[in-house]
Each structure stands twice: as structure tokens, then as C-alpha cells.
Amino acid sequence: xxRAATDPTNRRLPGMSWPARIGWLAxxxxxxxxxSLLDITWARLLIGLEQGANFLARMFPPDFSRWKLLLHxxxxxxxxxxxxxxVGIILSMPIGLLAARNLLPDWVSWPARMLIxxxxxxxxxIVAILFVKAVxxxxxxxxxxxxxxxxxxxxxxxAEAIEEISLKQVEAVRATGAPFLNVIIFGVMPQVLAxxxxxxxxxxxxxxxNSTMVGIVGAGGIGGTLFAAFQRFDYDFVLAILLAxxxxxxxxxxxxxxxRATFQ
Amino acid sequence: MxxxxxxxxxxxxxxxxxxxxxIRELTKEYVRxxxxxxxxxxxxxxxxxxxxxxxxGTGKSTLIRCINRLVEPxxxxxxxxxxxxxxxxxxxxxxxxxxxxxxxxxxxxVERLSVIENLLCGRLGYVNPFAAWLxxxxxxxxxxxxxxxDAVGLGAFAKQRADALSGGQRQRVGIARALMQGPDLLxxxxxxxxxxxxxxxxxxxxxxxxxxxxxxxVIVNIHQVELARRFAARVVGMSGGKIVFDGPPGDLTDDHLxxxxxxxxWLAT
Numbered sequence: 001x002x003r004a005a006t007d008p009t010n011r012r013l014p015g016m017s018w019p020a021r022i023g024w025l026a027x028x029x030x031x032x033x034x035x036s037l038l039d040i041t042w043a044r045l046l047i048g049l050e051q052g053a054n055f056l057a058r059m060f061p062p063d064f065s066r067w068k069l070l071l072h073x074x075x076x077x078x079x080x081x082x083x084x085x086x087v088g089i090i091l092s093m094p095i096g097l098l099a100a101r102n103l104l105p106d107w108v109s110w111p112a113r114m115l116i117x118x119x120x121x122x123x124x125x126i127v128a129i130l131f132v133k134a135v136x137x138x139x140x141x142x143x144x145x146x147x148x149x150x151x152x153x154x155x156x157x158x159a160e161a162i163e164e165i166s167l168k169q170v171e172a173v174r175a176t177g178a179p180f181l182n183v184i185i186f187g188v189m190p191q192v193l194a195x196x197x198x199x200x201x202x203x204x205x206x207x208x209x210n211s212t213m214v215g216i217v218g219a220g221g222i223g224g225t226l227f228a229a230f231q232r233f234d235y236d237f238v239l240a241i242l243l244a245x246x247x248x249x250x251x252x253x254x255x256x257x258x259x260r261a262t263f264q
Numbered sequence: 265m266x267x268x269x270x271x272x273x274x275x276x277x278x279x280x281x282x283x284x285x286x287i288r289e290l291t292k293e294y295v296r297x298x299x300x301x302x303x304x305x306x307x308x309x310x311x312x313x314x315x316x317x318x319x320x321g322t323g324k325s326t327l328i329r330c331i332n333r334l335v336e337p338x339x340x341x342x343x344x345x346x347x348x349x350x351x352x353x354x355x356x357x358x359x360x361x362x363x364x365x366x367x368x369x370x371x372x373x374v375e376r377l378s379v380i381e382n383l384l385c386g387r388l389g390y391v392n393p394f395a396a397w398l399x400x401x402x403x404x405x406x407x408x409x410x411x412x413x414d415a416v417g418l419g420a421f422a423k424q425r426a427d428a429l430s431g432g433q434r435q436r437v438g439i440a441r442a443l444m445q446g447p448d449l450l451x452x453x454x455x456x457x458x459x460x461x462x463x464x465x466x467x468x469x470x471x472x473x474x475x476x477x478x479x480x481x482v483i484v485n486i487h488q489v490e491l492a493r494r495f496a497a498r499v500v501g502m503s504g505g506k507i508v509f510d511g512p513p514g515d516l517t518d519d520h521l522x523x524x525x526x527x528x529x530w531l532a533t
Contacts, residue, residue: 172372172438175332176445177362177389182396186385190376 055235062243063236069225070244077221078248080142081211085204087143088150093196095151096158097184103162103170116159119152124210128219139220146207146214153206157199158192165191197263201256208252212245282345283310283448283481285331290340290350292326300326302505303340310448313472313482315496315513317489319525323505324485328453331483332364333357345448362389365442367471369454371434373441375427379418382426382437383409386444405444412440416470432463439471443478450475452484456491464488468495489521 064070098104099112122130128145135141165188173187215223222241229237285308292301300323308314316324329335331342333349342349349360365386373382387405388396395401401409413419416436421429426437435455442450452471456464468484472495475482486492492499493513501509501516501524509520522528 166375168368168370168372169374171334172366172368172441173374173385173388175334175361175364175366176386176441177358177360177364178385179358179389179393181393182388182391185393185396186377186381186388187374190374193376 058233058235059239061236062239063234064240066237066240070222070241073215073222073225074244074248076139077211077215077223078208080139080146080214080221081204081207084143084146084150084211085200085207088147088203088207089154089200091147092151092155092158095155097162097188099155099159100162101159102165102167103184103188109159112155113159116152116155119148120156121152122148124149124214125217128214129217132218137218137220142211142214142219142221145219146210149210150203150207154199154203158196161192161195161199162188194263198260201259205249205252205256208249212248284308285310285449285481285483286341286343287327287331288341288343290327290330290342291338292323292330292335293338299505301330301337304502304505304507306500306507306510308481308483310481311479312497313475313484313495314498314500315492316483316485316500316502317487317492317524318502320487322502324502325453327502328366328451328483328485331449331451332361332366334366358389362445363448365445365447365450367435367438367442367450367452367455369457371431371438371458373426373429373434373437375425377426378423379426379429379437380406380409380413380422383413383440383444386441389445409440409444412443413437415474416440431459432467435459435463435467436470439467439474443474446478448480450480450482452482454485454487457487464491465494489516 095112095115099109099116101109124145127148128141131141131144135144169191170183170187173183178186211221211223212226213221213223215221215225216227218224222245226238226241229235229241285306287304287306287308290301290304291299293299302323304323304327316327318324326335330337331344331349333352337350340350344360345363347356347360349357352360374385377385381399384399384401384405387401387409390405391401410419410422413422416439418429418433418436418440421433426434429437438455450471455471456467459467468491471482471484484492484496493516496513499509499511499513499516500507501520503524503526508523509516518528518531521531
């Protein structure tokens with residue numbers, strides 16, 4: 001082993017590399033250029049603020065007189081979110097497992113990763129438009145769109161969680177002569193289950209938010225009503241809908257926090 | 265301890281001759297042209313404890329891991345129970361692995377499972393996935409798991425999670441898990457390297473005792489020469505991927521140790 005002393009003229013800590021410096025400078029330059037291109041000026045911002053104040057004034061007080069419609073639409077959104085989450089999570093588990101590169105050979109994981117990538121490529125609203133065209137208006141299109149979104153998101157997270165497990169534990173189970181599925185059940189699942197629950201709870205939250213939006217393109221839920229209220233300038237009803245959505249999301253946050261705590 | 269297992273076999277198995285292991289010209293190259301194992305030939309009788317000693321990176325671990333094919337050998341034969349393990353695939357390989365228990369340096373317990381579930385991992389070669397998922401193990405296996413847990417002195421820890429145990433306790437569970445297989449051969453890859461000296465001795469004693477009762481041979485990789493001398497019936501010294509010493513521990517001299525580990529400054533005079 002060599003015991004060479006360090007060069008006294010070179011006893012500095014490594015600083016930021018030149019490629020990194022150039023990268024940051026380029027980002028700054030492009031941001032300034034893009035802002036000038038899009039005509040974002042102070043004058044434009046001031047006009048916008050004035051309109052915004054006007055809009056806010058017309059929202060108060062919120063109008064809850066149509067609470068029956070509100071409740072009906074909200075529960076439809078909830079149903080879309082729960083069904084899509086359940087089916088999406090069940091589909092994501094095998095797909096995520098197949099996509100894990102540390103457990104499966106490339107010819108298996110590659111197609112699974114492709115499938116996940118395709119599911120991730122489009123925003124849920126675009127997928128919802130496709131399904132509205134394919135299966136018609138209503139909640140079914142919303143459910144299908146959010147299933148695709150769920151597979152794209154948690155399928156990838158599941159795969160990554162599996163890729164981070166301790167292979168020593170897996171190796172020990174494999175060494176007992178256990179078949180592949182038993183290795184998964186005893187060597188892999190215990191290591192990832194808590195994280196899967198966390199991802200699933202997060203996806204349920206996310207699906208709830210998205211289920212309030214797919215209605216805008218006619219795929220069911222409260223979004224359709226919200227959009228109609230906007231178009232009719234019923235801003236007080238809009239505020240009532242927005243407050244209802246906030247309440248729903250807060251309840252679901254609390255629920256998913258409980259869920260995570262239970263399975264830790 | 266009840267010797268019966270769910271597959272109806274006597275856990276004491278089929279006698280020492282059937283359990284002998286013959287390794288012929290075993291070579292392993294992780295990188296083409298670099299031989300970690302260089303034509304190792306070794307016959308291990310079906311009884312007693314054989315210790316493999318040698319410096320780090322000399323292929324001890326690779327040798328042990330080739331025997332149950334956690335590492336794929338490049339060339340050579342590993343004959344055990346009438347089969348060449350080196351060339352088995354799929355179901356035949358899994359069936360062979362069921363006959364070979366393994367104890368790991370870092371215990372390799374499934375941390376988030378309970379101790380008793382870790383023991384039952386040893387039976388996963390015998391239950392179908394659905395039963396495994398629902399934890400529906402045969403009653404005989406469960407009874408034996410509790411017996412073995414008592415035998416390693418951890419009866420009170422059955423329902424605790426494995427990550428709540430200390431190192432020595434984990435290794436006891438590791439040994440019990442390996443014996444749950446009802447193996448015909450026990451491999452141990454540096455089982456005491458992560459443990460303090462006293463616990464190391466206790467673990468070695470436990471392994472010798474339980475394997476002796478089950479009548480199965482043990483092959484142990486070990487760093488500590490003193491432990492090898494104390495517990496092994498036979499010592500195999502490796503250096504540079506080859507066997508450079510093979511004999512009873514009494515024959516192991518400082519000259520041999522110099523050949524195995526190189527240099528001499530580290531030897532106490």
C-alpha cells in the first residue's frame with residue numbers, strides 16, 4: 001500500500017465543477033430570455049391583480065343553497081377515487097414487481113417499465129378525454145383514467161422500493177430452496193409493505209384531487225359542476241364547491257395519516 | 265426435540281456417507297481471466313465440522329456460496345447426495361438447496377418478520393405460495409420451529425420482530441432457521457465475524473452441538489484461527505483461490521499460517 005503524503009499546494013476541498021457552473025448560468029440566462037418572450041411585465045401583472053381582486057370580491061359569501069347537488073357530486077368524486085385507487089394499487093403491485101430490475105431479468109422488467117412509462121406520459125386530464133371519447137361521458141371514464149394514472153405513479157414507486165431492499169434477506173430465503181413466489185412473499189414483501197401502504201395512501205389522496213378535476217372534461221364527479229359554475233359566473237357557488245373540496249382533501253389526509261401509522 | 269418434519273422425513277436423515285460432499289476442480293471467475301477459485305478440489309465427509317480459514321478475498325466465501333449456488337461456478341463439479349449441484353437448474357436446484365442449510369455473517373434475517381416467521385422461512389421450500397402467504401404451515405413444522413427456538417434459548421422471543429434482537433440472538437435465529445430445513449449439510453459463511461469474542465464462542469458451540477445432534481456435517485468459513493482450532497475436526501487453509509493446507513487443527517503450525525495469510529509480523533511470538 002502506498003503511503004504518499006498529500007501535495008501541500010493542493011490541500012483544497014473540491015469546489016463546484018465547471019460543467020455545473022455553466023449549467024446554472026445557462027438556466028438563469030434562459031429564464032430571463034423566456035420571461036421577455038412571454039411578455040411578462042410589471043404592467044401586465046398589475047392588470048391581473050386588479051382583476052383578481054374583483055373576482056375574489058364576487059366569490060363572497062359562498063353559496064351553499066344547492067348543497068344536495070354539491071353532496072351528490074362530491075360523493076361521486078369520492079367513489080371514482082376509491083375505485084380507481086383500489087384497482088390501480090392491485091394492478092400496480094404485480095407490474096411494479098415485474099419492473100424491479102434487481103429481482104427480474106431485463107426481458108421481463110423492460111416491458112413492465114415501458115408500460116409504466118406509457119401510463120405516466122399523459123396528464124390524467126388527457127387520459128380522461130381519451131376515455132370519454134372511448135367509453136362515453138360519466139364516472140366510468142374518470143375511473144379508467146385514474147387507474148391509468150395510479151399504475152403510472154405507484155407502479156414506478158413500487159418498483160423503486162423493491163429495487164432498494166436488502167438483497168441479503170432475499171438471498172437467505174432463496175438459500176432455503178424456496179420457489180420464486182415464496183421468496184417474494186417472505187423475503188421481499190415484508191421489506192416493502194410499509195412503504196407500499198404509504199405510497200397507496202398518497203395515491204388515494206392524489207386520486208381524490210384528480211377525481212374532482214376529471215369532471216371538467218365530462219368524466220364524472222364534482223369537476224363538471226365546478227366548470228359549469230365558472231362558466232355561468234356563479235362565483236359564490238364556485239367558492240362553496242372549492243371549500244367542499246378542501247374539506248374532503250383534509251379528511252382524506254387525516255385518514256391516510258392514520259392508515260400509515262397503523263402499518264408502520 | 266422431535267425429529268419429524270412435515271415432509272415425513274426423519275430429520276436425522278440418511279447417514280454420513282450419503283452426506284459427503286465432493287468438490288472437483290471448482291473454478292470461479294467473476295471477471296473473465298481472474299480466478300477467485302482456482303481449481304479447488306475438496307472432499308468433506310458427512311460428519312463433523314470443517315473450518316475454512318484464509319485471508320479476506322481469497323475465495324472462502326465464494327467456495328461456500330458455490331455449494332448452494334448463491335454464486336454460479338464457472339467450471340467444476342460439486343457432488344452431493346448423488347447429484348452434481350454445479351449443473352442443476354430450476355426445480356432440481358431448489359430441491360437440492362432445501363437439503364443445505366446456510367448461516368450468514370450478517371444473519372440475513374427478514375428484519376420485519378417475527379422470529380418464529382423467520383424460523384419458518386426454513387420450510388418455504390416445502391409449502392405452496394398461497395399457504396405461505398396465509399402463514400398456513402403444517403402443524404409439525406410449527407411445533408418444530410418452537411422446539412428449535414427453545415433449543416437456541418430464544419423461546420421467549422417468538423413473536424418479537426427480528427430487528428429487535430441483538431447480534432448474538434439474531435445469529436441463533438439464523439442457525440435455527442437453517443436447521444428448520446432439516447438439512448443434510450450446514451454451511452456457515454463467517455458466522456461469528458460480526459460478533460464479540462464471547463458470543464462468537466457461544467455461537468460456535470451452539471452450531472457444533474445442534475449439528476452434532478442432527479448428525480449433519482458443517483462447513484464454516486472463519487476468520488479467527490483460534491475458533492477454527494478449537495471447534496473444527498479439520499481445517500482447510502486457502503490462499504489465492506487455492507487450498508494450501510488441509511489437515512486436523514493440531515497439525516496447523518505457524519509456518520502454515522504464514523503461507524495462508526502471508527507475512528509473519530502479525531503472528532504473536
